[in-house]
Amino acid sequence: MALYTHHLPSWKKDEVAEIKKNAKEYKLIGLVDMYGIPAQQVQQIRRNLRGKAVIKMTRNTLIKHAFDEIGGDLKNLTKYLSGHSAIIFTNDNPFKLYKQLEKTKTKMAAKAGEKAPEDIVVPAGPTSFKPGPIVGELQQAGIPAAIEGGKVKIRETKTVVKKGAVINPKLAAALVKLDVKPMDVGLILQAAFHEGSVYEPSVLAVDETVILGQIALASRQATALSIEAAYPTKDTAAAVLTKAVRDARAVAIEAAVYEKDVVDAIIGKAQRESQVLKNLVK
Incomplete structure (x- = not known):
């Protein structure tokens, strides 16, 4: 047994050994935050990832022990351990894993004391509530409510909490009644280790539509440049030749070079x- 774990109880040694075993079998090792995820949703996430990834939930100290024993660049991953971290093992690349984990997120109601992940906006419009104490409850939560047409109505769209601000108890209760679910709950990737490098979520959160659009634009611009510069490639050779013929024909017509391929065009130009x-003389 390695120096790091010789003093650990047997069950902890087994936990460390399992982490080390999975680390050898999978190409990617990641850390995910499990905080606030209900047990039922955790089980559903496990089922959705079955065959694609393995989640190992254990103590952060044991994860650190295992990473220290494995050594190498993997130790750089330990600085991302925080809160309720768990390990995820997979053979997918980091970008694909990040996308899969984003799909595990679901919207849930906010609890008092939680921070708003984004600006929380309550839209204007009628509600399903009949007149009653709900009007005062909404108003106390900072939501402009009034009675109109026998129903409770939100008079104007309002940002009730800014991103990063703490949600107070009255607002949390009001949002639940309005069925506003601002919290994204699911596996949050803290960092991923793949082929010797550590990837943070900010690097992996790419918009595929934007990237594909940029690639398509670059391709069009490269093709246009190749044709304009008469630099033939296997993809542009035909277009380069077509342009060359077209340009040569235009020069021949303009210079009145009597070649059999352009004589008709020269005569047509002269007639026009x-x-x-003739029209000017008239």
Whole structure:
């Protein structure tokens, strides 16, 4: 047994050994935050990831023990351990894993004391509530409510909490009644170790639509440049030749070079010019 774990109880040694075993079998090792995820949703996430990834929930200290024993660059992952971390093992690349984990998130009601992940906006419009104490409860929570047409109505769209601000108990209760669910609950990737490098979520959170659009634009611009510069490639050779023929034909017509391929066009040009001149004389 390695120096790091010789003093640990047997069950902790087994936990460390399991982490080390999975680390050898999978190409990617990641840390995910499990905080606030209901047990039922955790089980559903496990089922959704079955065959794609393995989640190992254990103490952060044991994760650190295992990473220290494995050594190498993997130890850099320990600085991302925080809160209710768990390990995720997979053979997918970090970008694909991040996308899969984003799909595990579901919207849930906010609890008092939680921080708003984004600005929480309550839209204007009618509600399903009949007149009663609910009007005062909404108003006390900072939501502009009034009675109109026998129903409770939100008079104007209002941002009730700014991103990062703490949600107070009255507002949390009001949002539940309005069925506003601002909290994203699911596995949050803290960092991923893959092929010797550590990837943070900020690097992995790419918009595929934007990236594909940029690639398509770059391709179009490269093709246009190749054709304009007469730099033939296997993809642009035909277009380069077509442009060259078109340009050569235009020069021949303009310079009145009597070649069999352009004689008709030269005569047509002369006729048009003579017609213009005739019209001017008239």
